[in-house]
Amino acid sequence: MKEDMNNVQTMLFQDDGVIPIHSSLPVLLYKGIWATDSARAESLLNQNGWGNSWINGVFDYHHYHSNTHEVLAVVSGWVELILGGEHGKVVRLQAGDVVVLPAGTGHKRRSASLDFRIAGAYPGGMSYNTRTGEPGERPKVLREIQEVPIPDTDPVYGQEGPLLELWKQNKT
Template sequence: MNERKKDIETLFLQDDGVIPNHPTLPVLLYKNVWAEEALHAESLLNRNGWGNSWLNGVFNYHHYHSNAHEALAVVSGFVKLILGGENGQKVYLQTGDVVVLPAGTGHKRLESSTDFRIAGAYPGGMSYNTRTGEEDDRAKALQEIRKVPIPVTDPVYGQHGPLLEIWNGKKS
């Protein structure tokens, strides 16, 4: 088995009727992977083929991107997120952690430190939308989620990262 794959936590989230989440791909949590390099997270994501990046925070309301996967790397501080919708999974991220959200994955900031900063990026620099679970957007959102391709690189490890194994369903 790929040694790096063992260190990644996977979370499978279900459609809750408002937030669709992804029907087949899990959220990937890379804990403490960039502890020494956290201040350079945005450029590291870019180097690994994830672009259209930004440095900021996470919205304090449930939202998702139906047309792109998203990598979030904690540059400083900590954040507590809820993933998957109102009754989803709570996760705690701190400096050096990276989370990869497949298209459709709901996320919301519950709390954070005053020094919290996060870098976000998208595979191949894809453009992204922001949806909040409005019912009239749901049918279109579900179609868009199914059309988002698997990335060709892992945001942390590049061309030979565990995301490629996990999301392509390869067994070790």
């Protein structure tokens, strides 16, 4: 398992003036981590302390959560997401892939297969808000994003894992 933990990819984004982005925590991408178990993604997230979960799709407009981090695990099909706002990065995910979005990370579905389904969850079962980058929300969300604590568990590995190691060393 320790070898698998080294295969996580990290991505950092910059605030584009609309989508705020967390200033120090990278997006974490676990490619193919649950390729043989993707149908159990929601249950696995819950077992690892990430709750308030759902299975559905991803909005086709830029949005983010300023009061919690979010994990997305592809259950079936594939999706292309734009992460980090309008000028962010296009990431293609398929069944078995898991991506962890720090609070403030914009995301939008660009395209997806007809059978696309994704499980989403939040550390400790946090209730989430949905923000879209409206100008009036910015001062409040910038404060909220910085106040979101590092989760107690990694959504894939539980009590240990890359999230705990990477985010604790990057928290400002």
